[in-house]
Amino acid sequence: MDTSIQLTYLLSAILFVVGLKRLQSPATARKGNGLAALAMLLAVIATVLETQILDWTWILVGVLLGGVIGTAAARLVEMTSMPELVGIFNAFGGGASALVAIAEFLATPGIGASTTGVTILLGTLIGSVTFTGSFIAFAKLQGLMTGNPIIFPFQNAFNALLLLAAVSLGAMTLGVFGSGDSQTLFYMFCGLALILGVLLVIPIGGADMPVVVSLLNSYSGLAASAAGFVIGNTVLIISGALVGASGLILTQLMCKGMNRSLANVAFGGFGGTAGIDRSEIGQRPVQSADAEGVAAELGYVNSVVVVPGYGLAVAQSQHELRKVGDLLEERGVDVKYAIHPVAGRMPGHMNVLLAEADVSYDKLYDLDEINDDFGNTDAVLVVGANDVVNPAARDPQSVITGMPILDVDRARRVIIMKRSLSPGFAGIDNDLFYMDNTLMFFGDAKESMAELVREIRELA
């Protein structure tokens, strides 16, 4: 291979790392993403120069088709639907890597028990699992199928058996044992890999999708790395490893945010709301206030912390919330936003939704940064969040024991904007609603927020 092409691949790998490094600050992140895109362009140019392409027609058809679909998806997607978009893009990345491995198998007849053979099987397996698994995650997020876990008896044993069958078929494909047409065996192997992807994601509930999307993101990177081993291309191995690491880190953070182990998410069948006794919920007296009362609580204090949850995004009231924040700041109130790691439907989702609503990013604080401040906060406004502020997490007997929460109950005043007293994903009651310093502000988030804007304007 030409040295200049090798050096271009090296430059591309460096730019990927530097680009990711620039993501360490919102001020440089956009340039970082641009560098990563440049790295990709360089890698593609090097490949085109390296490869003897006799017929450009089909290659251009593929690029054009992908380019149009990708552009349209990126421009049209709503920020609330980012998890779905990332889910489906993961599927395509995994699918592409799997197809590279499959095409390489077809192009190498009589492959036998070689390292190339093993890498092809590995690439096919990871890529296929990513492909179908991501589609199921997408369908769950989009509401095309139930968000509740789909569980059947001996599920984990069945899945393990299936994996064993796939491994055996793989070994037979390479002629390690048994006999038969290697191509047929390989197709059966592909089929099993695709089914495995489906089976691994269906038992996971809708509330756990942030973990799954992160994990599949990691897989799509590993699939690219495996494809790199198949065709002996270093830039694929490096980029894939970077994505694999990134996805794994996000997976761990999401698990930590829910105080669950990855094994518990993957095999626990948790995350639905079935089977919990709700008869006691919402039976205790609460104090409530209207928009005028809430405006008075927020408008005359020194510090307010807003805790947005996904309910805010569902009601599309981020913009109204930002107006509330602006008006309070005009009155000299110090306004901060406290974001729980699992506030949105994917890591960092809520931050993007608030950025879209023009909230300055230096006002967004994560859990570790803000938790010590609640004791000195005059008022907390919780909008559309529930489990992430539930003090039951400190109670050793609760189902959410140990989950990191925002300690809003330590503030002098807590105002909770919510439609009703109904529970969140965990399906349990929230003692915060019944505390002496809590005021419930009932109503639809969008309307309530608009009323609140009017009432704060009315304040003297």
Add this chain to the structure above:
Amino acid sequence: MGEFDLMTGLYVFVLAALAGREVITKVPPTLHTPLMSGANAISGIAIVGAIIVAAKAEGALQVTLGVIAIAMATINVIGGFMVTDRMLAMFKKR
């Protein structure tokens, strides 16, 4: 591919993953969604592999697989980088 050595590949993989971990751990939570969609775009690097297999494809089946692979990887790359840019453009300090 004769010059490609499996062990060297493994070294490259492990070291790249460690470098990735060092860099990515320091990405603040506020940028985790763009990080994920950006990383997603990077996993579209499979486009390189797709072009290589499509270029040497023989017969209708291999050509079809190659073209689908290129299309899927391109969606990932173009869509991923564009949507990440769109998001990052929204992060402003006032």
